Amino acid sequence: xxxxxxxxxTAIVAIALSGTIALSxxxxxxPVTLQGYSGDKTNTVSYSGQIARHVLExxxxxxxxxxxxxxxxxxxxxxxxxxxxxxxxxxxxxxxxSKDGFKIKQTSLHQISKxxxxxxxxxxxxxxxxxxxxxxxxxxxxxxxMAAKSNKGFDADTGYDWAQLxxxxxxxAMAYNxxxxxxxxxxxxxxxxxxxxxxxxxxxxxxxxxxxxxAFGYWGAAAHQHxxxxxxxxxxxxxxxxxxxxxxxxxMVDLKSEYVFGPTYYAxxxxxxxTKSTNYTSTIFDAFLDGRKLITAAAGNALTDSERSQLKAxxxxxxxxxxxxxxxxxxxxxxxxxxxxxxxxxxxxxDLNKAYRAYxxxxxxxxGFAMAMQSGKSNLGAxxxxxxxxxxxxxxxxxxxxxxxxxxxxxxxxxxxxxWSDYQLHMLKIQQMMVDxxxxxxxxxxxxxxxxxxxxxxxxxxxxxxx
Amino acid sequence: MDDIxxxxxxxxxxxxxxxxxxxxxxxxxxLLASLWLLLIKQQTLKxxxxxxxDKKILWSGSAKADYKLFLINRVFTFFISPxxxxxxxxxxxxxxxxxxxxxxxxxxxSDTPLSIIVALFTVSLFVVDDFTKxxxxxxxxxxxxxxxxxxxxxxxxxxxxxxxxxxxxxxxVLFSLRSVFAQGAVIPTFLFFFGGAVDLYTIVGVNILxxxxxxxxxxxxxxxxxxxxxxxxEHILISPSQxxxxxxxxxxHYDKNFGAALAVWDWIFGSLHLSENKGDVVFGLDTYESxxxxxxxxxxxxxxxxxxxxIKIFSTKIAFRIFNRLSLIKDLFSFQIKKNKS
Numbered sequence: 071x072x073x074x075x076x077x078x079x080t081a082i083v084a085i086a087l088s089g090t091i092a093l094s095x096x097x098x099x100x101p102v103t104l105q106g107y108s109g110d111k112t113n114t115v116s117y118s119g120q121i122a123r124h125v126l127e128x129x130x131x132x133x134x135x136x137x138x139x140x141x142x143x144x145x146x147x148x149x150x151x152x153x154x155x156x157x158x159x160x161x162x163x164x165x166x167x168s169k170d171g172f173k174i175k176q177t178s179l180h181q182i183s184k185x186x187x188x189x190x191x192x193x194x195x196x197x198x199x200x201x202x203x204x205x206x207x208x209x210x211x212x213x214x215x216m217a218a219k220s221n222k223g224f225d226a227d228t229g230y231d232w233a234q235l236x237x238x239x240x241x242x243a244m245a246y247n248x249x250x251x252x253x254x255x256x257x258x259x260x261x262x263x264x265x266x267x268x269x270x271x272x273x274x275x276x277x278x279x280x281x282x283x284x285a286f287g288y289w290g291a292a293a294h295q296h297x298x299x300x301x302x303x304x305x306x307x308x309x310x311x312x313x314x315x316x317x318x319x320x321x322m323v324d325l326k327s328e329y330v331f332g333p334t335y336y337a338x339x340x341x342x343x344x345t346k347s348t349n350y351t352s353t354i355f356d357a358f359l360d361g362r363k364l365i366t367a368a369a370g371n372a373l374t375d376s377e378r379s380q381l382k383a384x385x386x387x388x389x390x391x392x393x394x395x396x397x398x399x400x401x402x403x404x405x406x407x408x409x410x411x412x413x414x415x416x417x418x419x420x421d422l423n424k425a426y427r428a429y430x431x432x433x434x435x436x437x438g439f440a441m442a443m444q445s446g447k448s449n450l451g452a453x454x455x456x457x458x459x460x461x462x463x464x465x466x467x468x469x470x471x472x473x474x475x476x477x478x479x480x481x482x483x484x485x486x487x488x489x490w491s492d493y494q495l496h497m498l499k500i501q502q503m504m505v506d507x508x509x510x511x512x513x514x515x516x517x518x519x520x521x522x523x524x525x526x527x528x529x530x531x532x533x534x535x536x537x
Numbered sequence: 538m539d540d541i542x543x544x545x546x547x548x549x550x551x552x553x554x555x556x557x558x559x560x561x562x563x564x565x566x567x568l569l570a571s572l573w574l575l576l577i578k579q580q581t582l583k584x585x586x587x588x589x590x591d592k593k594i595l596w597s598g599s600a601k602a603d604y605k606l607f608l609i610n611r612v613f614t615f616f617i618s619p620x621x622x623x624x625x626x627x628x629x630x631x632x633x634x635x636x637x638x639x640x641x642x643x644x645x646x647s648d649t650p651l652s653i654i655v656a657l658f659t660v661s662l663f664v665v666d667d668f669t670k671x672x673x674x675x676x677x678x679x680x681x682x683x684x685x686x687x688x689x690x691x692x693x694x695x696x697x698x699x700x701x702x703x704x705x706x707x708x709x710v711l712f713s714l715r716s717v718f719a720q721g722a723v724i725p726t727f728l729f730f731f732g733g734a735v736d737l738y739t740i741v742g743v744n745i746l747x748x749x750x751x752x753x754x755x756x757x758x759x760x761x762x763x764x765x766x767x768x769x770x771e772h773i774l775i776s777p778s779q780x781x782x783x784x785x786x787x788x789x790h791y792d793k794n795f796g797a798a799l800a801v802w803d804w805i806f807g808s809l810h811l812s813e814n815k816g817d818v819v820f821g822l823d824t825y826e827s828x829x830x831x832x833x834x835x836x837x838x839x840x841x842x843x844x845x846x847x848i849k850i851f852s853t854k855i856a857f858r859i860f861n862r863l864s865l866i867k868d869l870f871s872f873q874i875k876k877n878k879s
Contacts, residue, residue: 412644412732491643495636502629520733521628524724527737528624528662528744537674537701537758537780537797 095296096317097286097359098327102274103370105266114275115362120287122183123191123244124331125176126153129164130188131237134214135223147218154214156187166329172309174329175322182326193243193251193445199437199454201463201483202476206243206445210236212480224430228473228482229465234434238399241332242442245288246392251447253285254385258378265365266372278365278373278381285388286358290331291351293317296359300341300351307335333392340398344512348398350391357387389447396443397508400457401501403436405515407465408497411490426468433465453507460496460503462488547611554741554748557755558698561741566698566756573764594761598831599694599821603703605833606689613706621713627721635729647732654731659738662723663746664799669719671802673711674795683711685843689836691784694821698756705840750798759784765812775800778812785818 098115130153137146152161160180168174176182193206200209217223217232224231257263263277273280294317295303305311306323307330315323315330323329330338337350361384368377410429417425440461444454463482464473470487477483498517504510513519550556551563567589574585594600635641646654677687689705704712727735740748757764758780765771765778775796783794793810796803803809 415644489639491636491639491641494643495633498633498636518629518632520728520735521632521725522625524728524735524737525624525628525720527739527742528720528724537670537783 095359097291097293097296097355097362100279100362100366103279103366103368104268104274104276105370107274109274111274114279115283115293116275116280117283117287118183118326119186120245120284120290121326121329121331122179122186123188123288124290125163125166125179125182125325126156126161126186126188127237127240127244127332128166129153129161130214130240131233132165134217134233134236137218137220137223139221140219143219147215150214150218154187154210155189156185158185163325166309166325169309172312172315173322175320175324176326188240188244191244191248192240193247195445197441197444199441199444199458199461199463201473202480209441210239210243213239224427226426226430227467228484229426229430229433229467230473231430231434234431235438237332238435238438239441239445241336242396242439243445245290245333246396246442247445247447249285249288250385250389250392253281253288254388255447257281258382258385260372260375260378264372265368266370276365276370278368279362282358282362282365282381285385286362289333289354289358289388289392291334291355291358292330293327295330295334295351296355298351300338300349303330303334303338303351304342306330307332307338333395336399337391337395340395340402340512340514344398344402344514344516346512348394348512350395350398354388354391357384357391360384393443393446394508394510396439396446397504398510398512398514399439400436400443401504401510401516402512402514403432403439404497404500404504405517406432407436408494408501408517409515411466411494411497415490422468430465437461453503457500457503460500462493462496466490466493546615547608554743557701557751559751562751562756563698565752566754566760569754569764570757570760570762573762589762591761594695595697597695599692600697600699602831602833602836603693603697603699606704606836607699607702609833609837610702610704610706610709614709617706617710618713621710622717624717624721624724627717628725631722632725632729635725641729643729644732645730647730647734649731651734654727654734655736655738658723658727658731658735659744659746661727662720662737663744665723666716666719667797667799668802669715670712670797671795671799671806673715674797675806675808677708677711678792678795681847682844685840685847686711688822688843689840692822692836693759693784696759696761696781696784696820698759700759701756705837707840746798755798761817763812763814763818765814768811771811772800772804772809774798775803776812778814779810781818781820782810782812784820786821786823787819788823790818 099113100115102109102111102114104114130150133146133150133153137143152159153164160178162178163174163176166174167177179186189207189210192210195206197204197206197209200212202209202212204212213232213236216225216230217236220230220232223233258278258281263269263281265276265278267277269275269277269280275283292303292306292315295306298314302311302314306315306328312323315328317328318324334351334355337354341348341351361381364377364381364384365373373381407429410425410432414422414425414429440457443457444450450457462472463475464484466472466488467484470489471484472486472488473482473484474486475483494517501513501517505513516522550558551560553559554561570589571585574580574588575582580588636643649657677683686705686707690700690703690708693700693703724735738745743751754764754777757777758775760777761781763778763781764776766774766776770776771779775794775798779794779800782790790810793808794800794803795808800809
């Protein structure tokens with residue numbers, strides 16, 4: 071009797087406690103709502119699989135720069151594939167790793183989650199942005215093989231920076247694709263993963279709770295970043311502010327909830343720079359949070375139609391803003407490439423090679439993000455075709471040639487030339503396209519900024535006076 | 538819109554140094570006019586004051602029409618200007634075009650010292666702007682359809698600084714477009730060849746040259762204070778008196794002094810007329826065309842009717858010509874047929 075009473079009290083206290091916590095502004099913990107659940111779990115938030123995948127992506131990026139020009143190609147490719155395809159063995163975390171002033175709790179994958187890979191959650195539709203007419207996943211395999219053969223992840227002849235290409239592309243083809251094309255799409259239907267049933271047999275969270283959490287996991291935000299200024303979020307991703315990251319004060323940053331990964335990092339980066347007129351970070355985080363609160367409030371019942379339509383509205387906000395973040399990235403790096411070409415025009419010798427390396431890095435980011443945009447839910451149609459045409463398969467290299475395709479042996483063909491000025495024009499057109507099509511507002515590295523500024527200064531109406 | 542916003546909507550030009558009727562410029566103009574009358578014309582203080590603030594001029598029927606047009610045009614501008622092509626659009630198009638010509642080398646002159654870039658830009662902008670004003674103004678006089686519109690401005694029988702606003706809205710549109718194209722050409726060209734350092738020398742936010750144009754009495758061009766310059770200077774800058782000649786009804790003054798700030802364009806293209814100071818110039822249109830200077834409705838509608846008349850005459854002429862050609866062809870054919878028959 072006493073024990074039973076004690077249990078009831080504990081339960082009440084637990085519910086009260088979790089209730090208060092649930093009302094806090096962080097993403098979780100959220101209480102168990104699954105009806106008929108009799109286990110002892112109190113928090114239903116779970117997205118460690120997504121965190122593991124972010125870590126796999128960051129580690130893969132690091133590995134992409136480890137080639138020595140062919141000598142270690144086979145070994146390196148195998149190692150990269152173990153991160154891409156996953157491994158039964160526990161893999162060491164290559165990035166992010168602890169550094170002075172920023173201690174990370176986990177050092178191996180299994181400390182986060184077991185049995186996870188990138189390849190199983192990778193966009194596999196057509197990827198026309200890359201030569202060779204390959205599927206999305208085959209492009210990734212192609213890039214991995216090329217990276218393994220390269221010298222420190224860079225191929226000067228084609229101008230490809232493999233680490234950038236792989237990591238930015240994956241940020242879209244895995245995280246963005248899974249979130250917007252899967253968890254925030256079909257899994258929000260009434261039939262799939264209903265809220266009055268567990269996500270799968272034996273778990274303590276409902277179908278909708280977990281679907282939503284998975285999408286949140288792919289977004290890569292720290293669970294406690296609500297209300298943070300974009301700069302603070304940015305500092306966590308850059309491993310510059312352990313104080314802001316370490317929510318529970320245990321002296322370590324827990325990758326599972328306290329760290330900021332790629333997608334969120336870029337949102338914060340755009341919010342804090344350029345025109346400073348955007349708030350992608352908080353808009354998306356708040357939509358996730360509000361959506362999760364809505365699901366929790368359903369208390370383990372199937373969502374009503376109006377609840378689901380509200381949830382879909384949150385999902386639409388997330389999707390739209392996430393796409394904008396990717397478009398901002400394309401805008402920014404098109405601007406970088408434009409500026410890099412200006413620099414290179416005045417240089418020669420070692421200075422030129424150095425500038426060319428930076429240019430290739432920025433181009434890799436540009437291309438990676440452009441491909442990320444094309445691996446989401448919606449087919450970008452004519453926009454994608456035009457963007458790919460302007461960007462080309464490869465950057466204009468030092469001898470003005472550029473990759474135009476891939477031959478039957480898988481070698482890149484570079485049989486055409488283009489002037490740098492011409493390519494700069496393409497970059498400006500890409501920027502214009504991002505403004506016209508996606509209404510980007512942060513506009514970092516705006517190539518047309520000076521025009522706008524001078525025009526504003528002159529105020530043409532002032533000269534309308536006549537005599 | 539509350540009262541203060543409404544006031545600001547109509548009168549903002551008086552507190553905007555980019556505008557000719559900025560209060561500061563008006564005060565300077567009064568000062569300049571006083572000095573001219575007192576020191577050069579040797580007039581008494583009283584008569585100077587009376588001449589400048591001449592009620593017969595400031596409150597003439599023509600001037601009252603100016604004031605009304607000033608207010609009404611404000612509303613027209615508000616609705617029309619968003620419809621016009623934006624300067625950014627033109628600048629961007631030209632900037633992109635410059636990139637597409639391989640022959641042009643971007644940042645070709647970016648090593649030029651900053652002060653020279655800024656000076657060059659400031660002067661270029663002013664000169665190009667002034668030249669296009671000359672050209673468009675000349676067209677306004679020489680092309681019948683445009684003259685129909687521009688007549689509104691020339692129908693002023695007395696002139697005050699507000700007469701600058703006595704224009705048909707269509708003229709406002711043409712001059713806005715002129716400005717958009719002129720600046721839209723200069724800005725991207727400079728940015729392309731000189732790089733991001735391009736900037737403007739300004740005073741109170743205004744191109745320094747425009748500032749001097751206004752601060753030295755641009756408002757007196759539309760007034761009865763006939764300040765003239767030395768002859769050599771009137772070949773370079775248009776004096777108020779020279780512009781008053783432009784408004785004269787005397788036949789010998791027709792189509793002279795189209796220039797805004799610079800007289801060199803008139804000099805080069807043979808339309809320069811130096812000031813005469815032979816007593817008061819009579820402003821307005823000759824009797825054949827005058828008589829409508831005070832009626833607001835006529836000022837807005839008459840140009841439209843006149844354009845319609847011009848187009849009608851023109852199209853009738855064209856129709857006649859086509860008809861003549863056709864009948865010629867017909868004759869030719871019938872001639873041919875007759876020939877065949879015979």
